[in-house]
Amino acid sequence: MENVIEIKNLTKDYGDGNGxxxxxxxxxxxxxxxxxxxxxxxxxxxxxxxxxxxKPTSGGAYVYGKEAWEHSSEYIxxxxxxxxxxxxxxxxxxxxxxxxxxxxxGRKDLSYANEVIKKLQLDxxxxxxxxxxxxxxxTALVAALMNDANILILDEPTTGLDPLMRIEFLDIIxxxxxxxxxxxxxxxxxxxxxxxxxxVALIDKGKIVEVVEMNDIRNRPIKDFKVEFNNQSDYEKxxxxxxxxxxxxxxxxxxxxxxxxEEIGKLFADLKKxxxxxxxxxxxxxxxxxxxxxxxxKEGKDVQ
Amino acid sequence: xxSKALFKQSCKANGVMWAIITVAVCLMLACxxxxxxxxxxxxxxxxxxxxxxxxxxxxxxEARAINYYLISSDSLESFDEAFSSAYQQAxxxxxxxxxxxxxxxxxxxxxxxxxxxxxxxxxEIAEGSVEMQELQGLVFYxxxxxxxxxxxxxxxxxxxxxxxxxxxxxxAPTYDLAGILTGGDRESYRTQYAQRNCSxxxxxxxxxxxxxxxIVTQLENFDITAEDYQNFTYTNDEGEEVSMFTGETGFVxxxxxxxxxxxxxxxxxxxxxxxGTDKEQAIQEITADLTGSFIxxxxxxxxxxxxxxxELDLYSITVGTIFFKMAGLLLPIIFIIMCSTNLIAGxxxxxxxxxxxxxxxxxxxxxxTQAIFLIVAIFVMFLLTTVTSMICLxxxxxxDVSMGYGDLLLLNLGAFITLFAMSGICFFAxxxxxxxxxxxxxxxxxxxxxxxxxxxxxxxxxxxxxxVRIDSLNFFNYVTIISLFDVESILAGKxxxxxxxxxxxxxxxxxxxxxxVKFKKKDLPL
Numbered sequence: 001m002e003n004v005i006e007i008k009n010l011t012k013d014y015g016d017g018n019g020x021x022x023x024x025x026x027x028x029x030x031x032x033x034x035x036x037x038x039x040x041x042x043x044x045x046x047x048x049x050x051x052x053x054x055k056p057t058s059g060g061a062y063v064y065g066k067e068a069w070e071h072s073s074e075y076i077x078x079x080x081x082x083x084x085x086x087x088x089x090x091x092x093x094x095x096x097x098x099x100x101x102x103x104x105x106g107r108k109d110l111s112y113a114n115e116v117i118k119k120l121q122l123d124x125x126x127x128x129x130x131x132x133x134x135x136x137x138x139t140a141l142v143a144a145l146m147n148d149a150n151i152l153i154l155d156e157p158t159t160g161l162d163p164l165m166r167i168e169f170l171d172i173i174x175x176x177x178x179x180x181x182x183x184x185x186x187x188x189x190x191x192x193x194x195x196x197x198x199x200v201a202l203i204d205k206g207k208i209v210e211v212v213e214m215n216d217i218r219n220r221p222i223k224d225f226k227v228e229f230n231n232q233s234d235y236e237k238x239x240x241x242x243x244x245x246x247x248x249x250x251x252x253x254x255x256x257x258x259x260x261x262e263e264i265g266k267l268f269a270d271l272k273k274x275x276x277x278x279x280x281x282x283x284x285x286x287x288x289x290x291x292x293x294x295x296x297x298k299e300g301k302d303v304q
Numbered sequence: 305x306x307s308k309a310l311f312k313q314s315c316k317a318n319g320v321m322w323a324i325i326t327v328a329v330c331l332m333l334a335c336x337x338x339x340x341x342x343x344x345x346x347x348x349x350x351x352x353x354x355x356x357x358x359x360x361x362x363x364x365x366e367a368r369a370i371n372y373y374l375i376s377s378d379s380l381e382s383f384d385e386a387f388s389s390a391y392q393q394a395x396x397x398x399x400x401x402x403x404x405x406x407x408x409x410x411x412x413x414x415x416x417x418x419x420x421x422x423x424x425x426x427x428e429i430a431e432g433s434v435e436m437q438e439l440q441g442l443v444f445y446x447x448x449x450x451x452x453x454x455x456x457x458x459x460x461x462x463x464x465x466x467x468x469x470x471x472x473x474x475x476a477p478t479y480d481l482a483g484i485l486t487g488g489d490r491e492s493y494r495t496q497y498a499q500r501n502c503s504x505x506x507x508x509x510x511x512x513x514x515x516x517x518x519i520v521t522q523l524e525n526f527d528i529t530a531e532d533y534q535n536f537t538y539t540n541d542e543g544e545e546v547s548m549f550t551g552e553t554g555f556v557x558x559x560x561x562x563x564x565x566x567x568x569x570x571x572x573x574x575x576x577x578x579x580g581t582d583k584e585q586a587i588q589e590i591t592a593d594l595t596g597s598f599i600x601x602x603x604x605x606x607x608x609x610x611x612x613x614x615e616l617d618l619y620s621i622t623v624g625t626i627f628f629k630m631a632g633l634l635l636p637i638i639f640i641i642m643c644s645t646n647l648i649a650g651x652x653x654x655x656x657x658x659x660x661x662x663x664x665x666x667x668x669x670x671x672x673t674q675a676i677f678l679i680v681a682i683f684v685m686f687l688l689t690t691v692t693s694m695i696c697l698x699x700x701x702x703x704d705v706s707m708g709y710g711d712l713l714l715l716n717l718g719a720f721i722t723l724f725a726m727s728g729i730c731f732f733a734x735x736x737x738x739x740x741x742x743x744x745x746x747x748x749x750x751x752x753x754x755x756x757x758x759x760x761x762x763x764x765x766x767x768x769x770x771x772v773r774i775d776s777l778n779f780f781n782y783v784t785i786i787s788l789f790d791v792e793s794i795l796a797g798k799x800x801x802x803x804x805x806x807x808x809x810x811x812x813x814x815x816x817x818x819x820x821v822k823f824k825k826k827d828l829p830l
């Protein structure tokens with residue numbers, strides 16, 4: 001698949017260990033890529049490099065094969081950008097901002113923007129300075145989408161939104177993705193990218209730790225189940241059945257077992273013989289995955 | 305290079321601020337031109353100059369009073385000496401006292417003539433000159449010896465002297481001849497006699513028509529006419545404004561001025577002599593001191609400064625220097641500080657620059673468009689002040705105003721060029737910093753410093769007359785670029801202002817270009 005955005009050995013060194021170091025990342029056409037990391041890990045710096053706002057110390061970001069710092073103006077029209085910190089120009093209302101933005105883009109036709117406004121239930125006539133955080137975020141999203149650009153770069157777009165608003169917001173982004181747009185979204189919330197993205201890159205202290213395919217996480221060959229028994233004898237007997245026990249909590253008569261998908265039937269069959277209090281699947285989340293990755297990196301071990 | 309959309313956005317964002325400031329500047333200019341052009345400024349100038357002339361005339365009179373007093377008291381003393389010694393001799397020669405007194409009187413008058421001769425010789429006064437007449441008049445009028453019983457020709461005219469005194473409604477004095485012989489405190493008698501009479505003589509002399517004419521001729525150089533001279537007034541005991549130097553009231557004023565001066569003079573001489581100072585020296589010092597207003601101590605400087613004041617074109621100073629170099633620049637400077645920050649640094653700081661740059665508007669275009677916007681905004685502002693000033697000049701009676709349309713055009717153009725350079729500094733700061741507060745501090749701080757230095761420098765600059773100038777403040781004229789806007793050279797019709805403009809334009813261009821290059825190359829936190 002064609003790479004729309006390619007980041008090659010990108011380094012921006014701010015000194016004192018701040019910055020990003022030797023980042024390599026490819027974003028394919030039509031893909032929705034998540035970009036997670038803690039605050040200050042270098043997400044925004046990477047995005048600024050892609051936008052051509054800052055000059056890399058070495059390496060570079062390429063969009064459609066064009067180097068960002070030198071040639072960003074040639075492709076930037078193809079990118080809809082929502083900045084992490086939203087500041088609007090000194091204009092009276094949302095409408096006048098969007099009109100001015102359309103003028104910059106050379107667009108006369110505002111029908112698509114109006115469609116997005118309707119979908120977001122935004123009233124753009126409001127005073128830009130008095131807009132709530134959600135309204136500002138929505139206005140910024142409309143500005144990013146109004147040109148129907150092929151790439152969307154969103155820097156923590158849902159920060160500060162209430163949960164209902166966030167769902168609404170992500171729905172719009174997902175719909176854009178369905179239309180075939182390439183989306184690169186940074187976030188410090190794992191569950192958010194987990195729900196929406198195809199791939200997720202983890203950045204920590206300015207370095208890419210891992211890039212995972214969400215399908216691999218969702219369709220993991222091994223699943224974990226937690227089982228609790230009503231009495232101790234059943235608990236003892238179950239432990240002898242040679243399941244792979246990954247967690248054992250004796251005081252609750254509780255065990256957590258890991259097993260392959262095809263073994264699930266066998267487990268249920270076995271459990272019929274016991275007095276089971278409850279059984280539940282322990283979901284393997286992205287957060288859990290990354291936490292394990294980071295933990296094992298700290299311990300210097302390799303993860304499977 | 306030019307982005308129409310961005311220009312439009314800048315117009316919308318800064319338009320209101322621009323309009324308010326432009327209206328304010330034009331209004332201020334119109335008020336200043338119309339108010340100061342309609343004569344009130346000339347009145348002020350006349351006020352300053354007349355109060356200076358008034359004080360100079362006063363101190364001139366004080367000096368004269370002391371001089372008169374010294375002459376008259378000395379002449380009285382020599383009269384007394386001659387009279388008493390001649391009288392003694394006559395008595396020794398077995399004469400009747402009446403006869404002896406007559407001889408003594410003749411001898412006294414001879415002594416007076418001798419005193420006049422000596423004084424004239426000493427002070428190089430020619431026989432028959434006006435000064436000589438004045439001297440003789442003073443000596444004889446003051447003593448005013450009663451002629452009854454004396455038939456000498458010199459004393460025959462004494463009738464006239466009495467009528468001189470009575471003409472001013474004061475009693476004619478009688479010199480106490482008997483007192484010379486009986487002794488007693490003769491010196492203090494003489495002092496009082498001399499003081500009273502020489503003051504009356506001085507006052508009477510000063511208000512005589514020929515003398516006033518004389519004084520007015522001398523004052524013509526200072527733009528003072530006979531009418532002005534009559535219009536110097538003071539408030540008398542009845543609370544009326546009356547003439548100081550002419551007519552009956554003038555007599556009263558000069559008389560009391562002279563009396564006061566002599567009393568002060570005597571008191572101080574007595575005090576100094578009591579301290580052991582040599583009398584001659586004391587008299588000299590005190591005379592200098594008492595009449596020592598700036599006029600008499602520094603006669604050259606002061607008459608120069610009075611001349612300066614007479615020539616001073618207050619209209620050029622208020623409109624040219626005070627408005628176009630200071631008051632009229634203040635608001636536009638505030639505008640360029642705020643506007644240039646809004647144009648670049650403010651948008652980077654708030655992040656709104658991201659929207660502009662993510663629409664394939666290149667940085668080069670952004671910085672070029674914003675610079676054009678700032679320059680055009682100032683240019684149009686000064687186009688409007690030019691129109692305003694032209695209208696005001698057309699409305700004014702051009703006879704009162706020393707400025708032409710050409711001068712005004714150059715002044716407006718100069719103000720624009722000055723602001724172009726200053727806006728360059730602001731724009732540079734705005735391009736250099738990512739935080740708007742830093743940009744405002746550097747650009748605004750520097751430009752405000754320039755303006756304040758210009759205001760301070762005015763008080764030391766030579767557009768002000770030397771009497772009110774504080775020379776040390778002239779230093780500030782060397783630390784502000786506003787000094788390169790050479791209003792004086794423009795109004796004087798010289799060409800030196802042109803190369804100074806060239807420097808201002810160069811400063812502006814360098815700042816804009818360096819700022820633009822920096823903005824193109826720097827990292828933007830968007």
